[in-house]
Amino acid sequence: MKILPYKHILCLLSIWIISQNLLAEQVTTIDANDLSVQQIKDNSNLKIIGVLTSKTVSVFKNAGISGETSSPNSNVKSVDFSEAIITEPLALDSIFLNYLELTSVIMPFSGAENITSMNAAFFTSGITDIDLSNCTGITSLQSAFNGCKRLKWVDISGCEKLENLFLAFSNAPLLEEIIMPDKAPQLKVMFHMIIGNNSLRELKLPSIVHPECLSTYSIIDCGLLHKLTLPTNIKQLQDASLFSCPNLTELIFEGDIPLLWNEGAFYSERAQSTTNPAFLTLYVKEEQIEYYLQDYGWRNIKAILPITSTNVDYRKNEDIELIYHNVYLNSIKSATESTITFYPINGNQAYTLSLSPGVTPIPDYIPSGFYILKIVKSNNDKTYKAFIR
Numbered sequence: 001m002k003i004l005p006y007k008h009i010l011c012l013l014s015i016w017i018i019s020q021n022l023l024a025e026q027v028t029t030i031d032a033n034d035l036s037v038q039q040i041k042d043n044s045n046l047k048i049i050g051v052l053t054s055k056t057v058s059v060f061k062n063a064g065i066s067g068e069t070s071s072p073n074s075n076v077k078s079v080d081f082s083e084a085i086i087t088e089p090l091a092l093d094s095i096f097l098n099y100l101e102l103t104s105v106i107m108p109f110s111g112a113e114n115i116t117s118m119n120a121a122f123f124t125s126g127i128t129d130i131d132l133s134n135c136t137g138i139t140s141l142q143s144a145f146n147g148c149k150r151l152k153w154v155d156i157s158g159c160e161k162l163e164n165l166f167l168a169f170s171n172a173p174l175l176e177e178i179i180m181p182d183k184a185p186q187l188k189v190m191f192h193m194i195i196g197n198n199s200l201r202e203l204k205l206p207s208i209v210h211p212e213c214l215s216t217y218s219i220i221d222c223g224l225l226h227k228l229t230l231p232t233n234i235k236q237l238q239d240a241s242l243f244s245c246p247n248l249t250e251l252i253f254e255g256d257i258p259l260l261w262n263e264g265a266f267y268s269e270r271a272q273s274t275t276n277p278a279f280l281t282l283y284v285k286e287e288q289i290e291y292y293l294q295d296y297g298w299r300n301i302k303a304i305l306p307i308t309s310t311n312v313d314y315r316k317n318e319d320i321e322l323i324y325h326n327v328y329l330n331s332i333k334s335a336t337e338s339t340i341t342f343y344p345i346n347g348n349q350a351y352t353l354s355l356s357p358g359v360t361p362i363p364d365y366i367p368s369g370f371y372i373l374k375i376v377k378s379n380n381d382k383t384y385k386a387f388i389r
Helices: 006-025 037-042 054-064 286-294
Strands: 027-031 045-051 078-080 104-106 115-117 129-131 153-155 177-179 194-197 202-204 219-222 227-229 250-252 281-284 303-306 320-325 328-334 338-344 351-355 358-361 369-376 381-388
Touching (some): 281 286
């Protein structure tokens, strides 16, 4: 028998590896009515066509945890429902539970509004991102993405009928973005919605929710979360609703009725670290600021500012720095000679102050109130907003 040279063996081995990879990437198209557990186990990339029914869901569930061994599915990597149809209300609960290698799912384009719930749909799966924006009929995502260690992005912007997000995004440490619906008036259950996240930096909650939505233990142990936009129709943060978010520094609230203070929202006896209100800046409607400044709790946070300034770095801009004590402007640090004019929003007398390089305290003769600050420098002008004592 002729022995192949070493280089030939390596070449054949490379060809075999490539062929296996191509085979793994091959997409198998199956009609939903003909789908079987064995077909799911034998194929890594599936495209499902035809009408999705409760039978389809059961087949996927049985392929995820099968028989007495309850072994997870480690074969399926992608499922494409884009050409499938849903003709009647359908729950996709636990459909991909324990699909450990599943990274991609494309939802149906036709009839997605008939999906009623996806409880535990991706529980502990390998999903990395998912677009549910066209699934407008979903009312519950309880534990939908709980334990998804690779999940980075979720779009539920069209799910305005949501009622339940219990444990929906918990234990998903890499989750960076959740695109919420603009309104979800029936959304009430958010208990343990997000726990143990180390990647989410900003979160905008629906503007309209059930008034009791942001409940105890809603958003906890989110180490990098620094900016949170609250619903406009809540009245008060519940106890321990935002605890153990040590980097949370910005709260945005656009409600017409001022938010009641509750110090307990930021603490819990079970927390290893707390959310420190002393580091918080609250952005609210400009006409409400005086109310917040008179509130014993809110006036002790770092700053209370109008919403219009959320996109402006008002504290530092080139060589000018506004120095605050609590929520009040205390002094101004300038690297160059400048002139600053204080324009009170009530239209009263304006005040002009010359700045020398260094720190200039705010003079006592400037009355307390809310001012527009215009700083004139040799190179350009800057405008700020601030409170004086």
